[in-house]
Amino acid sequence: MHRTGVPPSRFTFSSVLNACARLPAILEGKQVHKRLIQSGLLPNNKIVETTLLDMYAKCGFLDDARSIFDAMVHKDLVAFTTMICGYTKMSRMKEAIDMYMEMRAREVKISDVAIVGALSACTQLGDAELATTLAADVGRLCRGRGVFVWNALIHMHAKCGSLDLARKEFNAMKERDVITYSTMITALADHGQSQEALSMFQQMQNEGLRPNEVTFISILNACSHGGLVKEGCESFELMTSVFGIRPLAEHVTCMVDLLGRAGQLERAYNLVMENVELANDPGIWGAFHAACRLHGDVEMGEMAARKLGEMDPEDPGNQVVLASGYASNSDWQAAEKVRKMISGKGTKRSPGCSWISG
DNA sequence: ATAGGGTTAG
Missing domain, CATH: 1.25.40 (Serine Threonine Protein Phosphatase 5, Tetratricopeptide repeat)
Incomplete structure (x- = not known):
């Protein structure tokens, strides 16, 4: 790009930073960060700043991401969401929840993605009280909630000790996907309901959904927990012969x-x-x-x-x-x-x- | 014209 004498634009920077985030490639990302500072494009550019903090977050450098976040003048819902999900991915659950709570306190619009990040953090914490709060938030804020939100909610309830609430959400869903079922199968297995986990597996196939390798980990795990040797062997056979999963x-x-x-x-x-x-x-x-x-x-x-x-x-x-x-x-x-x-x-x-x- | 955030097993 320098050979042609055309300087990189803010679009170039966010594209390249995005690539560094996805690889991930922190060394290249830092080089681009330096160039970005030199370019003078940085001040007051929410999108480039957010891409930059996402690059640091995806590379695992949450503290650097946080510095960029703190220096941002206008923190919008994507910036908050990026931080929440970054913390969650790195298992820094408390910071993820703190960030979510700050987002709430500042009355930034809460996105579905931010909720999903917070639900995931709570899932890993296994905090039942927090689960109640977040479930109420979902009810208030996610009107036409997508399957992502439902799935995260079910998973949270199950891991925070309430199979009943997980079931209730599952039953209220109109459209379920493979992840919904895999999550429920694991939830049932974890709560000692191995037979019901097997029924779930059947119901899933009746709905025309194709189990994937994760679904089979769930179902084999359910059989293992319940000591269901015959069913486990049959499922393993089904996986390899009928579904062709290695x-x-x-x-x-x-x-x-x-x-x-x-x-x-x-x-x-x-x-x-x-x-x-x-x-x-x-x-x-x-x-x-x-x-x-x-x-x-x-x-x-x-x-x-x-x-x-x-x-x-x-x-x-x-x-x-x-x-x-x-x-x-x-x-x-x-x-x-x-x-x-x-x-x-x-x-x-x-x-x-x-x-x-x- | 072009750019930023996500769920599932153990």
Whole structure:
């Protein structure tokens, strides 16, 4: 642009800053910031200033974003919204809520996007009292609310302890999408309603919505929570054969957890081997290790512990796993006794054969 | 003529 002798305009600056935000690329962003100051275009240009603060926010430099925000003369709803969402994304929930409250106090028009950012912050906080306040705001401020707002509201209610309110909002919706259903399925699973989660999944398909990979993480998680082995296996099969979704590590982890908890360690192991391209995922082996431990299978457990150690030797969690895997057979034996006492039955695979006392 | 903000799993 300098070769032609045409200086960059404010449009050029906001376009390039937007690109830096999306990459993200903080070094380039800072270079552009310098040029912007030199250009003299900056003062009193809300849009360029907001793009600049969004660039810093998206690159994770919230304090720099905040300095730009504080220096802005006219802070409008987009500037506030950008800060709220930036804080929320970086898990700085309190600051996100403070920013939202300031927006409210200053009587800046509250946008749907700002509400969604605040709802998301509250979701992560799990603050039931704040949830009540925000839900009232949604009622007052979001008249023709879009599906984004509904989904965020449902998610917040569920995470803040009120499955009933989440359900109520869900039932009041006219148009639901895949995210609505995935959110509700997780909510039901988290509240121990695994069967209802499965009905939700059915209802979703009846509405003609196509489940995606996240939906299947939700549904497998629901099956795992509820110990629904048959349903979980059927869902996994449905995902791969009917919907053609290649399993992610998260899906396999859910399945290993499900089968492993039910004591079907061999099936769990076979599943991992069938998806061997995922076999260097620590989550999968972590779930497998936990299952071995639960069922007192020391040999398989040590194998899983070694895998974990190979994958990430520096991880302190894996060091603990390795140490406990090798050292505490007696703990496992004790755990197995307790498990038998609770279930009142012997184990099918008699894992006791591999125990060597002392 | 051209430019700025978003939800879902664990």
